Amino acid sequence: MGDSTARTDKEEPLGLVPRLKGQGYAREDVEHRRRWVEEKTACRLAHVGSHSIPTEAMRGNVENPVGAAQVPLGVAGPLVVRGEHARGSFYVPLATTEGALVRSYERGMAAIARAGGAEARACLDENRVSPVFAFGTVAEAHDFALGLGEVFESLRAAAEATTRHGKLLRVEPRAVGREVIVDFCYYTADAQGMNMIARATEAACRWLVGARRARDYLLMTGHCSEKRASAKLFAGGKGKRVVAGALLPARVVKTYLHATPEGFRDLWRRTVVGHLHAGAVGYNGHYANGLAALFIACGQDAANVVNSSVGVTNFEVTEAGDLYASVTLASLTVATVGGGTGQGTARECLEMLGCAGAGRAPKFAEIVAATLLAGELSMGAALASGEFVEAHETYGRNRPEESNQPEESEQT
Numbered sequence: 001m002g003d004s005t006a007r008t009d010k011e012e013p014l015g016l017v018p019r020l021k022g023q024g025y026a027r028e029d030v031e032h033r034r035r036w037v038e039e040k041t042a043c044r045l046a047h048v049g050s051h052s053i054p055t056e057a058m059r060g061n062v063e064n065p066v067g068a069a070q071v072p073l074g075v076a077g078p079l080v081v082r083g084e085h086a087r088g089s090f091y092v093p094l095a096t097t098e099g100a101l102v103r104s105y106e107r108g109m110a111a112i113a114r115a116g117g118a119e120a121r122a123c124l125d126e127n128r129v130s131p132v133f134a135f136g137t138v139a140e141a142h143d144f145a146l147g148l149g150e151v152f153e154s155l156r157a158a159a160e161a162t163t164r165h166g167k168l169l170r171v172e173p174r175a176v177g178r179e180v181i182v183d184f185c186y187y188t189a190d191a192q193g194m195n196m197i198a199r200a201t202e203a204a205c206r207w208l209v210g211a212r213r214a215r216d217y218l219l220m221t222g223h224c225s226e227k228r229a230s231a232k233l234f235a236g237g238k239g240k241r242v243v244a245g246a247l248l249p250a251r252v253v254k255t256y257l258h259a260t261p262e263g264f265r266d267l268w269r270r271t272v273v274g275h276l277h278a279g280a281v282g283y284n285g286h287y288a289n290g291l292a293a294l295f296i297a298c299g300q301d302a303a304n305v306v307n308s309s310v311g312v313t314n315f316e317v318t319e320a321g322d323l324y325a326s327v328t329l330a331s332l333t334v335a336t337v338g339g340g341t342g343q344g345t346a347r348e349c350l351e352m353l354g355c356a357g358a359g360r361a362p363k364f365a366e367i368v369a370a371t372l373l374a375g376e377l378s379m380g381a382a383l384a385s386g387e388f389v390e391a392h393e394t395y396g397r398n399r400p401e402e403s404n405q406p407e408e409s410e411q412t
Contacts, residue, residue, distance in 0.1 A: 015040070017033065017036070017037070017064045018032065018033050018036055018064075024064070024065075025055050025056050025058055025059045025065065026055065026056065027054075027055045027056075029055075030055040030058075030065050030066060030067065031049070033064060033065070033066050034048065034049055034066040034067055037066055045066065045067060047070060048066060048067035048068065048069070049066075049067045050067075051067055051068035051070070051344075052344055052345075053068055053343055053344040057343055057344075058343075061339070061340055061343070068344075071095040071096065071097060071296055072095065072096065072097060073093055073094070073095045073297060073345070073349075074093075074094050074095075074096070074101075074102035075091050075092065075093055075094070075102070075352075076091070076092050076094055076102050076103075076105045076106035076109055076371075076374075077089065077090060077091035077092055077106065077109055078090065078091060078109065078113055079091070079092050079109045079112070079113075079118075079367070079370055079371060079374060080109075080112060080113045080116070080117035080118065081117060081118055081120055081244075081366060081367060081370045082116075082117045082118065082119050082120070083119065083120035083121060083122075083244075083363070083366035083367075083370070084120075084121055084122065084362070084366070085122065085362040085363035085365075085366050086120060086363045086364075086366040086367045086370070089113075090353055090354075090367055091352060091353075092105070092109075092294070092353065092367065092371050093294070093297040093298065093349040093352055093353070094290070094293035094294060094297060095293050095294075095296040095297035095349075096289075096292070096293040096296075098289065098293075101289055101290075101293060102293075104375065104378040104379060104382070105290060105371060105374050105375045105378060106374075107256070107257070107374075107377075107378045107381075108257075108373070108374030108375055108376070108377040108378035108381075109371075109374040110256055111248060111252055111253070111256040111257050111374075111377055111378075111381075112246050112248070112370070112373065112374055112377070114252045114255075114256055115246055115247060115248040115249060115252050116246075116247075117246070118244050118245065118246040118370040118373055118374075119244065119245055119246070120242065120243070120244040120245075120366035120367075120369050120370050121242065121243055121244075121366070122240050122241070122242045122362045122365045122366055123236075123240075123241045123242065123243060124236045124237070124240065124241035125187065125239075125240050125241075125361075125362065126169065126185050126186065126187060126188075126236070126237045126238070126239075127185075127186050127187075127188050127192070127193050127194065127197055127237075127238065127239060127333075128183045128184060128185045128186065128197070128224045128237055128238060129183075129184050129186075129194075129197050129198055129200075129201040129219070129220070129224055130181055130182065130183045130184070130220070130221050130222070130223035130224040131181070131182060131184070131201060131205050131217050131218060131219045131220070131221065132176075132179050132180065132181045132182075132217065132218050132221045132223075133179060133180045133182065133205075133208070133214040133215070133216070133217045134178070134179050134214075134215055134216050134217070134218075135178050135179065135180070135214070135215060136178065136215075137178055138175070138177060138178045140178065141175045141176075141177070141178045141179060141180045142175050144173070144180050144213060144214060145173035145174070145175045145180050145182075147213070148171050148173050148182065151208075151211070151213065152170075152171060154207060154211070155168065155171065155204045155207065155208070156168045156204075158203045158204045158206075158207040159184070159186075159197075159200035159201060159203055159204040160200065161203065162196075162199050162200045162203050163196050163197075163199070163200050165188065165189045165191060165193075165196065166186050166187070166188050166189075166193060166196045166197050166200050167186060167187040168184060168185070168186055168200065168204070169185045169186060169187055170185050171183065171184055171185070172185065174223075181221055181223050183223065183224065183237070184197065184200075184201045184204060185237055186200070189337075189358070189361070190335060190336045190337045190338075190357075190358050190359060190360060190361040191335050191337050191338040191339070191361075192300075192301055192304070192333055192334070192335040192338065192339055193335070193338075194226060198219065198220075201219065202219055205217045205219065224238060225238055225307055225331070226238070226304075226307065227303045227304055227306050227307055228306060228307060229281045229282075229306055229307060229309070229310050230281060230307075230310070231281055233281075233307055233310045233330045233331040234282075234310070234330045235330075236330060236331075238307060238330075238331045238333070239304070239307065239308065239331045239332050239333035239334070240329070240331075240332045240333070240334065240361075240362070240365045241328075241329065241330055241331070241332070242328075242329045242332050242365045242366060242368070242369040243326065243327065243328050243329070243369065244326065244327050244366070244369035244370045244372070244373045245324065245325065245326035245327070245373070246324070246325055246326075246373060246377075247318070247322060247323070247324050248261075248322060248323045248324075248325065248377075249322050249323075250321050250322050250323070253322075253323050253381075257377060257378070257381035257385070258381060258385040258387065259380070259381045259384040259385045260384075261315075261317045261318075261321060261322055261323035262317060263384040263385070264315040264317075264323055264325070264380055264381075264384060265315055265316065265317045266384075267315070267380055267383055267384045268313075268314070268315040268380075271283075271285075281310055282309075282310045282311050282312055282330070283311075283312050283313055284309070284311055284312070284313045284327070284372075284376060285313060285375070285376050285379040285380060285383075286375060286376075286379055287308075287309040287311060287313075287327075287329075287372050287375075287376075288305055288309045289375060290368075290371050290372045290374075290375045291305045291308050291309055291368070291372070292305050294368055294371065295334075297345070297346070297349045298334075298341065298346055298349045298350050298353075298355075298364075299339060299340035299341040299342070299343060299346025299347070299349075299350070300333075300334055300335065300339070300340070300341070301333070301339060301340075304333040304334075307331045307333060308329065308331055308332045308333050308334075310329075310330050310331050311327060311328050311329040311330050311331075312327070312328045313325070313326070313327050313376045314326045314327075314328075315380065325373060325376065325377055325380075326373070327369060327372050327373045327376060329368075329369055329372070332365055332368060332369070334361060334364050334365055334368060335361055336350060336355050336356060336357060336358070336359075336360040336361045336364055337357060337358055337361075341356070350364070353367055355367065
C-alpha cells in the first residue's frame with residue numbers, strides 16, 4: 001500500500017485536507033484525498049483525476065496531491081537558432097490558454113527563419129542567496145564586511161560540503177547601517193538550485209556565527225531578487241544572462257510582418273516613453289507570455305517568470321534600411337534537471353527541444369531567448385501595422401456558443 005494508512009475523521013477536526021500517516025503519495029491515498037475534496041466542495045474532479053504522472057513521482061514537488069492540472073499545449077516553429085549551445089531548427093512547446101499566443105510566436109519565428117535565424121548567447125550563469133548579519137555598531141559591521149575575504153575559503157568549504165553540484169564563486173558584502181547584507185554567489189550547473197544554495201548558505205552562515213565572525217543572521221532578505229522584479233537584476237548574477245538578436249531585411253519585415261523597419265523604430269521610441277512614465281523595470285512587449293507558456297510546458301518554476309521577464313528589447317534600423325531586433329534577458333532562471341523537469345509532459349517537452357537532462361541548460365536558455373525575440377517581433381508588428389485587435393478577435397476568443405459554426409472553427 002506504500003503510504004496508504006488507516007484514516008479517521010478525527011485526524012483533521014478543523015476540516016483540513018487529510019494529511020494521512022506517512023506522506024500520502026500512494027495512488028490509493030491520492031484517490032482518497034480527491035474524493036474527500038469532492039465531498040467537501042460538491043465538485044466532481046474527473047479531469048483532475050485523469051493524469052499520466054505516477055502519484056509516487058509527485059513526492060518532493062507537491063503536497064496533499066489530488067491529481068494534476070491540464071493546460072492546452074501548442075507547438076510553434078521552426079525556430080532557427082544560431083547559438084553557442086543551441087544550433088539548428090527547434091519546435092517550441094507552449095502551454096497556454098491564451099488564444100493567438102502560439103500563432104503570434106510562430107509568426108515571429110517564421111520571419112526569423114526567413115532572415116537566416118537568430119543568434120543567441122548565454123553570457124553569465126549564476127544564482128545567489130542574500131542573508132543579512134547583525135552587529136552592535138556600524139564599525140563592527142564595517143569590519144565584518146572587510147574581513148569576509150580572509151575567511152572565504154572556509155566559507156566555501158562549509159557551503160560546498162552540503163552539495164555535489166553547487167560551487168560558491170564569491171561573496172559580495174554590503175554594509176547597511178549596523179547590518180551587512182551578503183550576496184553568496186553560486187554556480188548551480190543545470191539546476192535552478194535555490195533549495196541547493198539556500199542549504200549551502202545556511203551552512204556558511206552557521207560557520208560564521210560559530211567562528212564568532214557574526215552574532216546572528218537572517219537567511220533571506222529579498223536582496224537577491226528571487227521571484228521579484230528589481231533593477232538590481234540588470235547587473236546579473238541571478239540566473240542566466242542571455243542575449244538573442246536577428247537581422248531582418250526590410251523585404252522580410254514587409255512580407256512576413258506587414259510592417260517596416262522604420263515602423264518598428266517608431267513603435268520602440270513611443271513605447272519606451274510609456275515604460276519610463278510607468279516606472280517599469282526594463283522594456284519589453286510581452287516576455288511574460290512566452291516565459292509562462294514555456295515554463296509550464298517544460299516543468300520550470302513558474303514563479304521565476306517574475307525575475308526572468310526583467311530585460312530589454314531593442315529595435316534598430318541599420319544603415320541599409322533593415323531591422324535589427326534583439327532581446328537581453330538579465331535574469332533568466334531555467335533548469336533541465338531537478339524540480340519538475342523530469343516528470344511526465346515536462347520531460348517530453350524538454351526532450352522535444354533536445355534539452356532534457358544534464359549539460360542542456362545553456363542550450364535551453366538560448367532557445368528561450370530566441371523564442372522571446374520571435375514574440376517581440378510579432379507583437380511589435382501587430383501594433384505597428386494596426387493588426388493587434390483583429391488578430392486577437394480571430395484567434396484569441398473562446399466562443400463556446402459559436403463553436404458549431406463552420407466559419408469560426410476554420411478561423412480558430
